[in-house]
Amino acid sequence: MSTKFIFVTGGVLSGVGKGIIAASLGNILKNHGHSIFIQKFDPYLNVDAGTLNPAEHGECFVTADGKETDLDLGHYERFLDIELTKDSSVMSGVIYQTVIENERKGKYLGKTIQVIPHVTDEIKRRLYEAAKKSKARILITEIGGTVGDIEAEHFLEAARQVALEQGSKNAIFVQVAYLPFLESSQELKTKPVQNALQSLRSRGIQPAMVFCRSDKSIDEHSLSKIALFGGLKKEAVVGVPTLKTIYAVPELFKKLDLDKFVLKTLGLKAMKIRANGWQKLVKRIEGGSGKNIKIGLVGKYMTMSDTYISVVEALKAACYQQNCVANIIKIDSEYIQKNGVKILKDLDAICVPGGFGSRGIEGIISAINYARTNNIPFLGLCLGMQLSVIEYARNVLKIKDANSTEFNLKAKSPVINLMEEQTQVLMQDNYGATMRLGSFKCKLAKNTKALRIYGKSEIVERHRHRYEFNNQYRSNFAMDNNFVIAGENIELNLVELIELKNHPYFLACQYHPEFTSRPLRPHPLFLGLINACVKPVRNKTKNPKSTHLV
Numbered sequence: 001m002s003t004k005f006i007f008v009t010g011g012v013l014s015g016v017g018k019g020i021i022a023a024s025l026g027n028i029l030k031n032h033g034h035s036i037f038i039q040k041f042d043p044y045l046n047v048d049a050g051t052l053n054p055a056e057h058g059e060c061f062v063t064a065d066g067k068e069t070d071l072d073l074g075h076y077e078r079f080l081d082i083e084l085t086k087d088s089s090v091m092s093g094v095i096y097q098t099v100i101e102n103e104r105k106g107k108y109l110g111k112t113i114q115v116i117p118h119v120t121d122e123i124k125r126r127l128y129e130a131a132k133k134s135k136a137r138i139l140i141t142e143i144g145g146t147v148g149d150i151e152a153e154h155f156l157e158a159a160r161q162v163a164l165e166q167g168s169k170n171a172i173f174v175q176v177a178y179l180p181f182l183e184s185s186q187e188l189k190t191k192p193v194q195n196a197l198q199s200l201r202s203r204g205i206q207p208a209m210v211f212c213r214s215d216k217s218i219d220e221h222s223l224s225k226i227a228l229f230g231g232l233k234k235e236a237v238v239g240v241p242t243l244k245t246i247y248a249v250p251e252l253f254k255k256l257d258l259d260k261f262v263l264k265t266l267g268l269k270a271m272k273i274r275a276n277g278w279q280k281l282v283k284r285i286e287g288g289s290g291k292n293i294k295i296g297l298v299g300k301y302m303t304m305s306d307t308y309i310s311v312v313e314a315l316k317a318a319c320y321q322q323n324c325v326a327n328i329i330k331i332d333s334e335y336i337q338k339n340g341v342k343i344l345k346d347l348d349a350i351c352v353p354g355g356f357g358s359r360g361i362e363g364i365i366s367a368i369n370y371a372r373t374n375n376i377p378f379l380g381l382c383l384g385m386q387l388s389v390i391e392y393a394r395n396v397l398k399i400k401d402a403n404s405t406e407f408n409l410k411a412k413s414p415v416i417n418l419m420e421e422q423t424q425v426l427m428q429d430n431y432g433a434t435m436r437l438g439s440f441k442c443k444l445a446k447n448t449k450a451l452r453i454y455g456k457s458e459i460v461e462r463h464r465h466r467y468e469f470n471n472q473y474r475s476n477f478a479m480d481n482n483f484v485i486a487g488e489n490i491e492l493n494l495v496e497l498i499e500l501k502n503h504p505y506f507l508a509c510q511y512h513p514e515f516t517s518r519p520l521r522p523h524p525l526f527l528g529l530i531n532a533c534v535k536p537v538r539n540k541t542k543n544p545k546s547t548h549l550v
Contacts, residue, residue, distance in 0.1 A: 299353050320522070393473070
C-alpha cells in the first residue's frame, strides 16, 4: 500500500495525552504537504460512545457522517482541521459484534472462531479500509488505554501484524508513557517507562519513538537512560512536559525536528513547511493579553473536566480570534436550582450546552431567564435551545405548563416533543446510534442576526438529539414580535435556530456548532457571542475570513 502507518500506544497509565500527541504529530506532518487521516481503536466493549455517561467518560463527539465517538476525535479535528468519518472510531464492541454476526451467517465456513485470526483480521480490515477510503499518505492510529490492559490485546496484536505485513519503513510504533515525579526525593523516576517498554517488546513490538509525559521539566539524563534501556536513539526519546496550552505541543515537536525524524523513519521526504498560522495562535494564547471575558457555562455534568471539552475549546477559539482571555466558569445547574441565580452576577456571557434527562433542568431555565431579562449575551446549544423555548413559552407567552416530553411524558403543553421517527425507536428500547446524528442543511431566515453572523443563507451543522421544537406551537411563537425562528431544516420542517430581536445577543440552536469550531477558524455563533461581550453597544458582527490549516 502507498499509505504509511503510525501506531500510538500508551504506557504506565491512561489520560496522559496520547490523543494530543497523535493529533500534534498529524499537525506537523500535514504541514509538509502529506495527507493525513487519523483514527482511534478504543478497547471498551461498547459498540460506540453514544451510550457512555459523559460525567464519567467525557463528551461524546459526533462526526459529520453521524458516528458517536470518543472525545479524542474532537482533538484530531481541531488540530488537523479535517473532517473525520465513522472509520475514525473503532471500539472493541463493534469488532466482536461484527465477528459474531459473520459467524452466525456462516461466513467463516464452520471454522472455530478465535481472537487470532478472526478478531485481528476484522481489526486489520477496518484499518486498511480507512487507509483506502481516505487515500491518506499517513494513517495515524491511536490505541486506547495502556499496554497490558487485557481488553486492548487484540488491537496490539493486529497492529503488530500490520507492521509485519507492511515492513519497518511503512509502519512504526510510538509509545507515550508517564514519568512520575517523587516529591520526597525530588526526582523523576524512569522505571515505570522502562517497564512499559518491556511490556510492549514482550508483545513483539519495538517502538520507533517514546514520548515521556510529565508535569515537571524533564532532564536529559532521564531521557538518555530511557533511550539506553529501550534500545533507541537519543533523539527518539522525547520529553513532553505539561505546557500552558495543548496547542503548543506541535510547536514543541517542530522545534525538536520530530517531523523530520518521523518522515525519515518512514522513508518520506521532508518538504518545505507551509505557514499555517499555528505559531501565531500559540503566541497569542501564551501572551494572555486582552479583555478578560467571564463566561458562565451552565450545565448538568460538572464532575469531569472533559464533559464539555468541545464547547470550552470553541469558546476559547472565539476569544483567541478577538485577542481576549476566556475565563470560563463552570456552573452546576443543580446549584442554581437550590441557591438561585446570584452566582450568575457579573458574568459577561452565558452558554448552555447539550444534555439529557430531567435533573437540574429548572436551574438551567432560571439561568436562561436571567440572561434574557438582564440582556446578558447568551448562546444555547441543543438542550440549551430546547430550554430557551420552554423558558420563553412560560414567562413571555404565558404558557405556564410549557415543558418537554423528555422531562414529563404527560406534559399539557409540550412545546418540545419527541421527534416523530424516534417514537418507534424508544418503544423498542433501542438507544444506541438512534438519535438524529450527523450533518444536516439549515436555511437561515432573512433579516436575522444569524444570517449576518454566518454571512450565508445555507449552512451545514452536526446534530445529536431526539427531541425538537413542536411545530404545533409555531403559531403561538409567531404572534410574538420578539421571538424569531432564524433557521430551519426545510426538508424535515424542523426548527434549527432561534433568536430574540430585542436582545444584544440571544441565539440558541438545535445543533452542535462546537463540533465544527477550530482554533484558527472559530465557529460564527461562538464568535458572535464573544463579539457581543467585546462590543456590547454596537454588535455588528462580521464573519471573519476562514483560516485553514494546511
